[in-house]
Amino acid sequence: MLTILDKYILKRYLATFAAMLLMFIPIGIIIDVSEKINFMIENKVPFLAIVIYYYHFTIYFANALFPIFLFLSIIWFTSKLANNTEIIAILSSGISFSRFLRPYFIGATIISIFVLLMGFYVVPVSSEGFNNFRYTYLRRDGKERMRGDNTDVYRQLNDKEFLYVSNFNPTSKMAFNFALEKFEKEKMVSKITASRIKYNEKDSTYTLYDYTKRTVGKLGDKIEILPEKNVKFKFELEDLTPVVYIAETLRLDKLIDFIDKERKRGSSNINVYLVVFYKKFSIPVSAFILTIIAVAVSSMKRRGGMGMNLTIGIAVAFGFVFFDKIFGVLAEKSTFSPLVAVWFSNFVFGILAVYLLRNAKR
Structure with a gap:
């Protein structure tokens, strides 16, 4: 049962975290608006689309910077x-430091469960809305402003077929510079190309514009050229979408099924999906680690006061995010284990948390 002390600290824990979100999210929105206002005006973006975008942006932004917000709020x-000597009074009353930490762990548990469920079901939807808006409206001279997020999609469909598109528009369900190559015993047997390919929801077919099919023969190649052709392929629409875009927008159950399917295909991009999957679990766990570090750092009264604690806190928080991003990219771009990469920050800072906690108890 919660005591008055538990309720007092828990209330401060949750209220300060909420205040930190309410303080920084508007700043993030203002910065984002200042960067994109020209593109919104040029493309005549509907006001309702902007409102929906910033709803998704708020969730996407808060989830991405959740560790920093939590850490700074606890600090x-x-x-x-500590500056009001409340901690000294609490410990002097006979309450141990471990008992003092209990409301902090309760708060971390509440936030971890909330972030976990958000990552499973809400964040994927907001990620899709966030990316759809960027790819649909933020253009300059007909080109995507943010190249790299949705361009140059390579996909190995199976042992024989390879797919490529230069970019993909999720709203119109259209991809450009399409190519589908089929191999037999390491030799190409056919290749289909098109300037555009559009998915038709009614009959699950694809319309290929400037269609060309080249079939390699022993005596000569057979070439079929048509201005437009409807074709039914075995691959799915998600195979045309960018790797990160797919992973970020799938709910947990769909992401698990998708990873299983990609494993069976022998996809070379499997590490990217695994990084997104493991982060859904590692980020909530980081709430406990960062809570311990924050309490250990800020529970002592220092000469520099709150400013010194915030300086140390910001350095540790950005160090955590730095390692998390660096090892995440390392796993996506190399053969480095995604599991190790995603949990590396939690492991290293977990050791730091134990060390700081032992010193704080003394």
Whole structure:
């Protein structure tokens, strides 16, 4: 049962975290608006589309920077407790440091469960809305402003077939510079190309514009050229979408099924999907680790006061995010284990948390 002390600290824990979100999210929105306002005006983006975009942006932004917001909020209110000598009074009353930490762990549990469920079901939807808006409206001279997120999609469909598109528009369900190559015993037997390919939901077919099919023969190649042709392929629409785009927009159950399917295909991009999958679990766990570090750092009254604690806190928080991003990219771009890469930051900072906690108890 929660005591008055537990309720007091837990209330400060959750309220400060919420205040930190409400303080930084508008700043993020203002910065984003300042960067994109010209493109919105040029492309005459509907006001409702902008409102929906910033709803998705808020969730996407908060989820991405969740560790920093949580860490700084704990540093902030715990430092205030220390400067007001409230922590000294609590410990002097006979309460152990471990018992003092209990409401912090309760708060971390509440936030972890919330972030976990958000990552399973809400964040994928917001990620899709966030990316759809960028790919649909943020263009300059007909080209995507943010190249690299949705361009040059390579996909190995099976042992024999390879697919490529230069870019993909998720709203119109259209891809450009399409190519589908088929091999037999390491020799190409056919190749289909098109300037555009559009998915038709009614009959699950694809319309290929400037269609060309080249069939390689022993005595000569057979070439078929048509201005437009409807074809039914075995691959799915998601095979045309960018690797990261797919992973970020799938709910947990669909992501698991998708990873299984990609494993059977022998996809070379499997590490990218695994990084997204493992992060759904590692980020909530980081709430406990960052909570311990924040309390250990800020529970002592320092000469520099709250400013010194915030300086240390910001350095540790950005160090955590730095390692998380670096090893995530390393796993996506190399053969480095995605499991190790995703959990590396939690492991290293977990050791740091134990060390700081032992010193704080002393």
